[in-house]
Amino acid sequence: MPTTAISMDEELAILAKALGHPARVRIIQFLAKRSSCMCGDIVDELPLAQSTVSQHLKVLKDAGLICGDVDGPRVCYCIEPSALKRLKTLITALPSPISSPHKVCRSA
Amino acid sequence: MPTTAISMDEELAILAKALGHPARVRIIQFLAKRSSCMCGDIVDELPLAQSTVSQHLKVLKDAGLICGDVDGPRVCYCIEPSALKRLKTLITALPSPISSPHKVCRSA
DNA sequence: TTCTCTTATCGTAAAATTACGATAGGATGC
DNA sequence: GCATCCTATCGTAATTTTACGATAAGAGAA
Numbered sequence: 480m481p482t483t484a485i486s487m488d489e490e491l492a493i494l495a496k497a498l499g500h501p502a503r504v505r506i507i508q509f510l511a512k513r514s515s516c517m518c519g520d521i522v523d524e525l526p527l528a529q530s531t532v533s534q535h536l537k538v539l540k541d542a543g544l545i546c547g548d549v550d551g552p553r554v555c556y557c558i559e560p561s562a563l564k565r566l567k568t569l570i571t572a573l574p575s576p577i578s579s580p581h582k583v584c585r586s587a
Numbered sequence: 588m589p590t591t592a593i594s595m596d597e598e599l600a601i602l603a604k605a606l607g608h609p610a611r612v613r614i615i616q617f618l619a620k621r622s623s624c625m626c627g628d629i630v631d632e633l634p635l636a637q638s639t640v641s642q643h644l645k646v647l648k649d650a651g652l653i654c655g656d657v658d659g660p661r662v663c664y665c666i667e668p669s670a671l672k673r674l675k676t677l678i679t680a681l682p683s684p685i686s687s688p689h690k691v692c693r694s695a
Numbered sequence: 696t697t698c699t700c701t702t703a704t705c706g707t708a709a710a711a712t713t714a715c716g717a718t719a720g721g722a723t724g725c
Numbered sequence: 726g727c728a729t730c731c732t733a734t735c736g737t738a739a740t741t742t743t744a745c746g747a748t749a750a751g752a753g754a755a
Contacts, residue, residue, distance in 0.1 A: 488612045497606025500713085501600040508596070511682040519731065531714050533733060536710095552722045552731055559685045570678045574619040576666045608743085611715060627701065639744050646742095660701055660752045 493570040494562070497542035503535050507558065510545065516555035552571060599677040602670070605650030610635060615666065618653065630684050645648035 485493075502525055509524055510517060522532045531582055536556060540546045543562040548555045593601075606612055610633055617632055618625060630640045644664060647653045656663045665669040 486609070488609045488616070492607055492609040492612050495603045495612075499600055499604030500598045501594070501605040502713095504596040504600050504603075507681060511684050522732095528715055529732075530716075530734080534713075537733085540717095545730095549721085549732095552729095554630055554732060562594055563681065563683070567681070570675055573615060573671065573675070575671070576619045576668055610743095630702095635743095636745055637702075638746075642743075645703085655702095657702095657751085660699095664701060693713080 487569065490565075493542050494544065494566040494569065497539055499537065499568075500530075500538075503539055505537060505542065506532075506535060507563075510556060510558045511563075511567055516548065516550070516557035518550070518553040518555055521556070591613060595677065599674075601650055602652065602674040602677065605647055605652055606674070608643065608646075611647055613654065614640075614643060614647060615671075618666045619671075624656065624657070624665035626660070626661040626663055629664070659665075 494552050498507065505525065506521055509521060519529070519532075521536070525532055527535075536545065536547070540547060543559055544561050544566070545556050550555075609637070613633065614629055617629060627637070627640075629644070630637050633640055635643075642656070644653065648655060651667055653664050654667050656665075660670065
């Protein structure tokens with residue numbers, strides 16, 4: 480049911496992009512540390528408005544990195560372990576460059 | 588000499604953001620596969636204008652993931668192995684969530 | 696020098712991101 | 726019912742990203 484069967488490039492790009500903001504990295508770390516689901520405690524943890532945090536949560540959710548369950552009046556977020564694992568796999572799979580074919584670059 | 592001594596959150600966010608575009612993922616893969624430095628062959632590899640590719644290369648360079656050496660009339664890009672390694676380390680270091688404290692989320 | 700090749704930068708426009716306050720909507724408690 | 730709490734969404738504005746063509750700048754060849 481994927482829209483067009485996305486490539487590995489796109490998949491990695493989507494996951495990496497979702498992590499491409501300090502606030503979202505901290506959210507992931509917070510959720511992982513708390514291990515469990517959490518809700519708006521994340522808002523207290525970040526120097527951001529509630530609506531902004533909600534937006535970041537949506538980005539992470541759209542990327543599949545987290546999921547949210549309604550738990551009474553509040554929402555319980557937790558990491559999607561398979562997605563995080565997938566990200567680790569894709570990053571690790573990036574081939575390490577074979578050392579210096581002629582000369583390694585030095586300056587920019 | 589870091590601007591303010593960036594945190595690990597920011598460091599990971601910067602690296603992840605740089606990878607957060609399919610074109611840039613493909614550039615990294617291409618450079619790693621070629622192992623060695625490369626120049627505007629990257630332009631031929633991507634369905635993008637030369638100026639756009641140059642912009643993507645700049646993003647990767649600013650993030651420290653690649654470097655470019657002038658080699659006569661052309662520029663020789665290559666992966667900065669330490670930065671790629673650092674990214675792998677930071678991603679891998681993301682704590683895996685401790686399994687289900689009460690109940691794992693199911694739907695979004 | 697002049698011409699050519701390669702790459703970076705400029706200028707621009709469209710789209711996406713980031714952030715906020717304000718508001719709506721759903722669930723619980725009174 | 727009504728009030729309250731929590732979260733998502735709306736509306737908005739400033740900034741950034743993405744993309745392109747056009748142009749400049751550097752190096753080598755004729």
